[in-house]
Amino acid sequence: MDDQNKNLILATALSFAVILVWFLLFPPPEQDAADPNAAVATQQAPVTGTAPTVAPAGTATTATTAVAEAGADAPxxxxxxxxxxxxxxxxxxxxxxxxxxxxxxxxxxxxxxxxxxxxxxxxxxxxxxxxxxxxxxxxxxxxxxxxxxxxxxxxxxxxxxxxxxxxxxxxxxxxxxxxxxxxxxxxxxxxxxxxxxxxxxxxxxxxxxxxxxxxxQSDKSSPIxxxxxxxxxxxxxxxxxxxxxxxxxxxxxxxxxxxxxxxxxxxxxxxxxxxxxxxxxxxxxxxxxxxxxxxxxxxxxxxxxxxxxxxxxxxxxxxxxxxxxxxxxEWETIRTYEDEDNVTRFIDSIDWGWFFFFTKPIFWLLHTLNGLIGNMGWAIIGLTIVIKAIVFPLAYKSYASMAKMKELQPKMEEMKKAAGDDRQKVQQGMMELYKKEKVNPASGCLPLLIQIPIFFSLYKVISVTMELRQAPWLGWIRDLSAPDPSSILNLFGLLPFATPDQNSILAIISLGVLPILLGVSMWLQQKLNPAPTDPAQQMIFAWMPWVFMFMLGSFASGLVLYWITNNTITFIQQYSIMRFHGFKPDVFGNIKSSFKRKKPADK
CATH class of the missing domain: 2.70.98.90 (Beta-galactosidase; Chain A, domain 5)
Structure with missing residues (x-):
């Protein structure tokens, strides 16, 4: 993959991070309030306890006794x-x-x-x-x-x-x-x-x-x-x-x-x-x-x-x-009232968010899988597999294109040497080469781009739906709607003291097992390709998995579980497809080189 493609993927990944943080800090604005002067069929007196307005003949005025009085209660x-x-x-x-x-x-x-x-x-x-x-x-x-x-x-x-x-x-x-x-x-x-x-x-x-x-009292864990x-x-x-x-x-x-x-x-x-x-x-x-x-x-x-x-x-x-x-x-209960008892659009009382066209079918699929499997954690893993299968044709084209670009790498290096410092000539030559070989340099970004609305939708599903509340997975994960309760600060329960409170500043570094696995899965996925030659890009790529690990560490366990599963499947798909097209990713070599200290002469 050339530097241009790496820059594009990097920009997309960073944009994703910015959008995610922005979405959390600044939830979607509400709709404007309805016109308070809309026509009404009756009049109503103030709730301040004053006398009601005299109504015209044939009209009623709502009694102003909705606010009950304190004092001894009746039977x-x-x-x-x-x-x-x-x-x-x-x-x-x-x-x-x-x-x-x-x-x-x-x-x-x-x-x-x-x-x-x-x-x-x-x-x-x-x-x-x-x-x-x-x-x-x-x-x-x-x-x-x-x-x-x-x-x-x-x-x-x-x-x-x-x-x-x-x-x-x-x-x-x-x-x-x-x-x-x-x-x-x-x-x-x-x-x-x-x-x-x-x-x-x-x-x-x-x-x-x-x-x-x-x-x-507000629920600080769910700002959206x-x-x-x-x-x-x-x-x-x-x-x-x-x-x-x-x-x-x-x-x-x-x-x-x-x-x-x-x-x-x-x-x-x-x-x-x-x-x-x-x-x-x-x-x-x-x-x-x-x-x-x-x-x-x-x-x-x-x-x-x-x-x-x-x-x-x-x-x-x-x-x-x-x-x-x-x-x-409850989704099932509310849907029944809507379908059988004619309560118009009652299912929309659940806050599906901006991406409702993704959120609703994703939850339906998750709910169906949970009904078949009987465990919401395994249902999330099953959901991830189904989503990856649906977008596999897109992923196949992307990874096949990436493998093809690896094959073209020697030709591109020769082109760079022949052009010298003439960057415009290099760009024109690359574009002609891409066109001739039918390679799309931006195709590597497509799997990441499709993940953005899916990620937001699943985040919404896990955040708002009743079915994820206090839903266990296995072992220490007893609530998939809450962050991983384990902590590296007490060696995941081996040391005899509690983990920091979620409102404590120490909670930022109190990473559980799932967030750490998330960081490792992203890091391994990076190792399918050699590190970029540009030092600045190399540093950003090196830090990105660990930044995401801390950023997503306080998210719901169900969402982190989805991301780990998604990264694992992506790694397997990308490795297999690239090998099928003749390029064998040197994963262990790339891992080894990332730990190797460079000599001054290599800089």
Whole structure:
């Protein structure tokens, strides 16, 4: 390979490193917030607790009781399924306590279960509730709110087999009921109904609210994962980080900082964390107002789904259905809700990133292999083999071209000697030689270029998908979504002291087994070719494997495992193809020469 080709490969490799670091330090920007002045079907009072705006006839104003009051709590109703544990507070009839039985906070067996929703009085209250916005003929104090004490009409425990019904009579002719059910996974169904026993026609608008007090603690290990509000509005995905929610424009209709979108056919709205999500889902085909807002006074983030206003004559009963997803963002589970329960584009609640056209099929393949093999680590190795097989035709042309250039090396050296210092003549002669021999000098870069989007996509998959969280491989690798826990500083566990904390500066040099194997695999791959003659290039090439070793050392073990496997397969492919085309790489000779001290006369 001539110096020009080496320069091209070097430039590509360094560009890859720069892009990678840039991507990590500066995640992709969010989409612009939706127009807060979008048309809405109802009006809503401020969340500051002031009196609601008087609504025109036939219109409803959302009750401003979404933010629950602190104080002694009411009796609770137990939630108990195979996958969920928690309770419903009869104060507000809100779901405000929910843990996931299948997931723990850490790998420690004594660690508690992951908490998705939390009640008032906890460090970060987070709950879902429902209600009715009052319209014509109904006062704000005549509809249930976050602090209304409900009565239990039927059922004593909410489970997959036993729904429950709550009831509340406003004493002015309206009886409110709330029927709640839950499936075998994470989906709650809530049917609200109102019976008009009075003598006047009234109008009401059903709504659902998810309220979150304060911004949740950030996950520093995953800076590229979206955390904040997420919504789907007639096929358009909207994501807004918590900090951006606090900078929304003031909306007079909502009485707070708010983003409002009118959904005409299908959508959902809620909050998403790294692996968990809570989402309000009106029935498909139902128009509703999707709201994301922030109450500066109480430091409360809130999402709402407000359905259209309903008119109810005396003696009539009206109903409204809405679902709540509150649980883990499992690909299989979410896909089932999308395909079988008609939740539009629910799979996009997983943050697939810019390269979603690569990320989605890569995860599908990884998930399929994991189902066949039963271990995510071996599935990553299998995925790497499949990807290398797919791009093999491209790699074959590249390595065959590199072998051909090795054959042309003597002719190029003669050309350089004949041209002397005339570099233009050398370049013209080389181009004619390449054309005559049908060799593409840039083909050596193609395998590396195709690896860039694949690498980013796999990095995204390992970073964001639930299935990689705490997934073991073998031995000491108990979580493929976390860095290799072993460390060279304690001789990989032989010395009796712990490894440095990830936030410590020593973590930079606390390399585990996998990062070291990564550096060695890159170094061996380099030895398929002699070191460049230019001293500057020689130094850069010599340091590159070890720079990547430290740079990728703190990445998820699954990603490092992929890169090691990729380097190993690349080495085998390149060595075999070059030998097939008549050039035998002197790997051991190149290794020996890299350790050989040069004499002054050789310089």
């Amino acid at each position: 609770r109703l137990t939630i108990d399924t195979a996958r969920l544990a928690g309770s419903i507070s009869l104060k507000g009839g809100r779901i405000d306590e929910l843990q996931l039985k299948d997931y723990r906070d850490t790998l420690d067996s004594n660690s508690g279960n992951v908490e998705v929703l939390a009640p008032l009085g906890s460090d970060h209250p987070y709950y879902a509730l429902w209600g009715w916005a009052p319209g014509a003929g109904v006062g704000l104090d005549q509809v249930p709110g976050a602090n209304t004490i409900w009565s239990l009409e039927s059922g004593d425990t909410l489970s997959t087999d036993t729904p429950v019904t709550l009831t509340w009579d406003n004493g002015a002719g309206l009886t409110f009921r709330r029927e709640m059910a839950v499936d075998e996974n994470y989906m709650f169904s809530v049917r609200q109904s109102v019976q008009n026993n009075g003598s006047a026609t009234v109008t009401l608008a059903p709504y659902g609210v998810i309220a979150r007090h304060g911004e949740p 994962v979206h955390k904040g509000s997420i919504s789907m509005s007639d096929g358009e995905l909207n994501e807004t980080k918590y900090k951006k929610i606090t900078k929304l424009d003031y909306n007079e209709r909502e009485g707070s900082l708010a983003e409002v979108v009118q959904v005409t056919e299908a959508g959902w709205v809620g909050f998403t964390d790294h692996y968990w999500m809570s989402t309000l889902i009106p029935a498909a085909g139902t128009a509703f107002k999707s709201v994301v807002k922030y109450d500066e006074t109480r430091d409360v983030y809130q999402t709402e789904a407000v359905l259209k206003t309903l008119t109810m004559a005396p003696g009539e009963t009206i109903e409204a259905d809405m679902r709540l997803f509150a649980g883990a963002k």
